[in-house]
Amino acid sequence: MILLKQLLLLSFVLPFAYAEPPLIVQINQPQLDKVDAEAHCTSWRVAVEANNLSPWKTVPEECRDYVREYMSGRGYLHDLQRVADETVSYARSVELNGDGKLAWVFDVDETLLSNLPYYTQHGYGSEIFDGGKFDEWVEMGMAPAIESSLKVYEEVLNLGFKVILLTGRSERYRGVTVENLFQSGFRDWGMLILRSSEDHGKTAMMYKSEKRIEVEQEGYEIVGNSGDQWSDLLGSSMSKRSFKLPNPMYYIP
């Protein structure tokens, strides 16, 4: 009986297929294009996360929709959660001897605090970065915590690591940054290092490397480092292990 129904259905549908081929094409084409764009832009995103790309200024035009969907959908949250799980698992495996000299470095933007409310209004990285507008957003001190990172932060803190916040934000935003971090649930860090006047003009990698060297000179051993940019993680005095949080919206050298 089902077979008969299916044959009847087929005999009914087939004439459509042959009579109006453009209609069939119109139905299938966007799906095919979407699959291709998805594969192409996933490849681009993997290259971002593996640090294979030359410095880039905006999300490639053909990947704008892809990045918007990734950032506003489950993809970003899924990837954040995976990094968080790996981080906690590693942090717990480190033997702490109680001397308080094992340090964990966290970047701030897109690592502890999320600027997604800003980027949602600015094309998710598809617009050229506007420093003035972004600074206005920073000054509001409204960036929410990345939930999975807040849990990592609390775990790292409770395990007994010295928590060091190392951000590319300028020293003049110390007040608002402290307040924003507090209001988003981040407490009890050991140091908060911001860019002072002599650090301006340095690449993030250079500035952060220098600061890690200073941290080591103070007697700390950096065993973990979490950041959304490779310039948070590479350079001198690199951490024993690094955790690269996802970020397909912007690139900082």
Next chain:
Amino acid sequence: MILLKQLLLLSFVLPFAYAEPPLIVQINQPQLDKVDAEAHCTSWRVAVEANNLSPWKTVPEECRDYVREYMSGRGYLHDLQRVADETVSYARSVELNGDGKLAWVFDVDETLLSNLPYYTQHGYGSEIFDGGKFDEWVEMGMAPAIESSLKVYEEVLNLGFKVILLTGRSERYRGVTVENLFQSGFRDWGMLILRSSEDHGKTAMMYKSEKRIEVEQEGYEIVGNSGDQWSDLLGSSMSKRSFKLPNPMYYIP
């Protein structure tokens, strides 16, 4: 007329939907599962490529099909081509002064030569690595070139870089490795460094770091490094820029 046909089609299809709901569920469920598995395993693969995972021994069970499809389909080739394009673009941007002291390091397995014929027969990384069987494959000297890497290799060579092959293969495979590389089109390298007896027992990262230090002590500056493992790229005397070729099949610490 089209509207009428569509209404007729709808009136014909609807009774199926309501009469046999389990059939509908059977049709939709596998697709949904596949989308979920795809998202989950893409997230895993991104974590591999971003070096976020703890050492792992096999591809996670739920991602076996995903990795097989990726490696045997367009995904792997697409990602290889992207890395190749980025590599050539960077290599061309380097100013060579003709003194022959700028070096480029290439790993061999899954960077220049492909062991995909072997892994195709061994579950694409879903089986525990069998050193004995893999050595038999290496001794055959049948690994084909990764096409996109051969083009990168030739470009890097022609630009005037000193090409250094640095592989985790044992010194006793020098003969077969040279022959395999030749037969796959790789020529004119400056050095081919294999693991000597005193290097056994060292991690790949330690061994390769030591060898890069020696290369620098001989007066070379390493400006490019291509490898499919992060242990090819991280450690001491790191290259100015590194290129991580995709490899979701195995992990070497």
